[in-house]
Amino acid sequence: MGILSNTVSICQFRVAGDFPAGDLFQWASQRLAGNGFKSIDQGTAELSVGWVHLDDHRQSDFAAPGAFWRDHYLVFTLRRDQRRLPAALVKAYQQVAEHEYLAENPGLSRVPKQKKEDMKEAVRSMLLAKTLPVPSTWDAVWDTRTGLVTFASLSPAIIELFEGQFKKTFEGLRLVAVHPYARAEQVVTEALKPALAQANQAGSDAALDLIRSNQWLGWDFFLWVMFRTMHDTSEYRITCGGHGEMNEPFAAYVNDRLVLLSSGENGQQKITVAGPQDHFSEVRTALQNGKRITEATLYLEKEEHTWRVTLKGELFHFASLKAPAVRLEKDDSVDEHSEKEAVFFERMFVLEQGLQLFDSLYSIFLELRLGSGWEEESTRIGKWLAESDAL
Template identity: 60%
Template sequence: MGILSNTVSIRQFRVVGDKPTANLPAWAGTRLADFGFRSIEDSAEELAIGWVEFDDPRESGFEAPHAFQRDHYFVFTLRRDQRRLPAALFKQHLQQEEADFLAAHPGFRRVPKQKREELKEMLRLRLLAKTLPAPSLWDVVWDTEKDLVTFASLSASIGDLLVEQFKKTFEGLRLAPIHPYARGMDVVEESLKAKLATANRASTAEAVELTEANRWLGCDFLLWLMHRTMTADSEYPVSRPGPAVPGERFISYLNDKVLLAGAGNPDGIQKVAVSGPQDHFSEVRAALLSGKEIHEAVLYLEKEENLWKLHLKGEPFH
């Protein structure tokens, strides 16, 4: 799913480390090219991972800054090509190979273990050579001024792949996931940071611990938004740096879909999904009164004639 699609899933990372102070685009282009994608179509290799250009996933040369630089943003794509053999097909071919071996060696009642492993490896390589690799693409946007990377995937395993590839490519830099607590510290007023630090439930400063221990933050944020949606005009001023003018008004509210969860019975977690446009949120109110928390919701953002929808998951906060 591309970053320019009408619907896109994104998560963000903070770039940690010191970037080169001189000619950053030239350095980045060289590093991207060094770790660029190399095709495996003409080989029997199973896997290939590397960077490709944002505008053309067939190109990985990054020969000029315009191939990836947009103002102070670097945009490029992580590509993974992978060959997969259907298990049923492989088993069928292996049975035929074993039958052929036994027919050629009537003294054997079964294929010896070592020979069977040899047949499996030979067959795997032969079938892989006939199988086209399936490409997967994930866009990356690196804000070099804010040291912020936006990645077009919510998958934990693909996120780990990005972190590993980024670290190998850009020596001295690494990616740290932006967890709910870090996001909170980044956006709250200075006067509230001490209170947020006091509310921090993590016992260490490790990202995993900060994420797991402070999952309540996203749920509380959704609860606050729901309260505002039910009781206020849902109008807010722009208060963060960006393309919008500070102080400009926009509207934000929850609607269409709300997922609540909580320990509702002895059998385990009970979930309540509320779908469709809501007038009074009666089902949501009832679920909240029974002790459930909002885990997911669709957040609407309106500014003049523009409308955006964000499906926000409370616990991971993306």
């Protein structure tokens, strides 16, 4: 699913490094074009990776502004074409080639090792020439105003591919994942930054250490939202900047699906609780037994609009993020390119508004979690969980 789809899975990064001096458009145009996708349809190459246009995955020329420039956004798509040969198919053709060779050389009982390797390469080349590469694409949006990059994939392998291609393309820059602790640094108030730093359980600034050592952020956040879903109005106010006005009301709650995990002598144990929740009794029992919520379906509502997302607690990845549908009035006087741009801007508006609501919810949680009110709130949550014993 691409970034323009009504439902999309995304992760975010912050761009680190020094931007080059001079014209940003000219620099980005040259760097994207220099690392643009090159077709392998007519050859036997197994893999090709490069950038293409968001609106046309056949195009990799970034000379015109309309190809990738949208106001303060840079938009581009990572394309990977790959030929895959089933091992069983290669083996079958290899056996045929070996039988033919032995038939032509009756004095031999087996194919020499080097000859066998040459045959294998010849078989692979022959099969590759008959196999069309399979294309895959993943969209990226770089907000040069905030320095955030939104990428439409949650696959670890694809994220690694994207990070490597980005670093190769934009020399001197790199991507830093916006994980729970990094997002906390973005949304927490200046007054609470010392408390956040003190609560940081990582021993270094390495992203992997910050993620693994601060899983408590996701655990406590899910627990708090679930408790608030049951005991409060689930109404909040916007506290982070964005398209919505500060202090505007919105609602947030968890429902439908929660995933819990625990680690013990027998390895990890995982349970999934699906379906609309009444009292979260099954989840509360699992929490009492030492499990932690690691994933949940979160709803965000503002006026008549609803955002639904499966939030991954360890990394704060947004899976199956369904935003309000983008609907534009048809106008025959508007050309196709302008219409596509209008769809893009409207789509980014609803996506960013949903993320603004999430950041506000996270900020409100951190205000409580890092402040003096957490002890009282934690006691209330503990009493509520204890009620599960009587259910």
